[in-house]
Amino acid sequence: MLKVTGLTRTFRSGDQDVHALDNVNFEIADGEFTSIIGKSGSGKSTLLSQLGALDKPTQGSIEVNGKDVTRMHDHALIRYRSETIGFIFQSYNLVPNLTAVENVMLPMECVGMRKKERKQRAQLLLDQVGLDEAKQKRKPGKLSGGEQQRVAVARALANKPGLILADEPTGNLDTQTGDMIFKMLYDLSQSHNTTVVIVTHDLGIAKKADRIFQLQDGKLQERFI
């Protein structure tokens, strides 16, 4: 269960305070697939940063399975990010000099998993996202955008996270590949019972989610389509 209460994030811009998030409240049940839509600059990425504990809020709380993330100390935050969260980025953000398998193994290293297990699980996940064995040994530069995003999805699932946060995961892909990645993410979240929060401005993609939220000027509203 993800529960966000009174979440506010204010940035100082010159002499003015800018409310990137303004008293945001929502709840998402375990295993729900949720999309957040909004225009550029509406606060989508800021919200994702807060949920992923990459940034501290100005006010409010984020409870994940009953624990308030905003009150966690640094070590607990590192554990939270490595064990509870899986991140997928628009531009994949794979480490360029590591192979696909090694990129997927990276988060598992952070939780102290043994090398042999890491490799087995990384290969299994890459199989699940449909990357063949030969491509698993390639570095990101030798993979297409769609293939890189598959690796990113596999990496996000590496530590069996309870919450996957995806920032425009199909933004850099053509429609066909984007649909395929979305479907794969949806299916995997269902099979792994993982909560997914996906940020997008593609209404077509957003509509396929279980729930849709819209962010406008830092305020969040649920949309029922």
Added chain:
Amino acid sequence: MSPITRGIRNAFRNITRTISIVFILGLSIGLSLVMLVANQAVDTKIKKTLSSIGNVISVQPAGFMGTSSVNNALTTSDVDKLETIPDVKDITSNLVDHVQTEGTTSQPGGTPAPGSKVLGSDDSASTGSTTSLKTPYEIDCEKGTCAGGGISLMIKTPDGSAPKLPANFSTPIDFVGTDNPANAKSINASKLSMVSGKAVDPVKDSNDTMVSSDMANKNNLKVGSTFTAYGNTLTVVGIFDSDTQIGDSSVILSLSAAQRLTKQTDTVTGVTVTADSLENLSSVTSAVKQEMDEKADVTSSQDEASEALAPLKTVKKISSYSLIGSAGAGAIIILLTMIMIVRERKREIGVVKAIGASNLRIVFQFLFEALTLTTLGALVGMGIGLLAGAPVTSTLVSNSTDGVSVSGSGMPIPGLDNIGDIQAAVGWPILLYGFAAALLIAAVGSVLAAGLIAKVRPSEVLRSE
């Protein structure tokens, strides 16, 4: 893959850059090693020279050396005063007399050059006595200078050609009366070892003498042989070897015997004071100077050596500064490199943090990247050090010591005759230093990088999406 493996692999992400960094770093570490080699070689030479010269102080009647008018010889009561000085380990008193071989002259003819040393009957250290002994060394002349037996004479000739000495020319023989026949300093040497027979009894007033093996060979002497001097028959009781020609040209006898034979009762022409340690040498020298006042010239071995060692000390100073400079340059190179790399991979660091890596894990990875670069640089540097260490040291030393006089007060100072001869070698300790320096440089270089890594906020990754 561990942070260590990733760090090592990351060092080769950009091969061209890696080669450039390793090359520059190698030059810096290499220069640092070369300077260390030079520094250590020169330092060893200075220490060795100082230790071979010893912690002795030479006390001679004022103006005794290089002039011919000394009327204020020291007395045994002067020596007694020196015995009260603290930190004095030993005092050796000598009475030196230049004795001419029968039927020879030490007057070279011609005009002695200014400052030249003239030996003979008008010499302050000569009683005008003669001996049946012949000096073991010949005098050779070329272009204004005649030299042999540790003595050199500068003689002016009208056309600057080699001086011609009289047919019966011979340098006088030093008869050295001493109360410590085992002290090599008495005969201007740093080593004295018995070859056969025994040393003369220092307190016994007898006609017993010690001669060098060269002197014995020249005069067909062996232990028990006799020769004449001062109109007396003297007996060889021991044969020695020293490390200087001037030492081997000397005859050693007891101080009391020398005083009796030269009819200079209670007189000494030189005193050698030995301090109990190098540390106390300076204070003992000052105390001796104060005690002797203007009556004697007081020179410590270190004073005499310092002028000759000055070029080496300069080389040591230059190499020390260069060592610090090159090691510092290495640290700055790796520091800037790591800052550049961290800034370049800011986004990647943010991503790795976002997926759960701690600052420590990331810093560890960058530390190993820096270590890989510096280790490669150290290997290149060690190669440079091995190849250039000895030649550079030799060039530095020879450039600095060329034309430097090592004759101190006019007499050769044992141990300073080969001041520019330095053995520089790159040994294991130097190579280990090179490696340790590389580790230190990597650590220094990673410190600021670590600070930058800690400041990278993972949220920046999303913001720049």
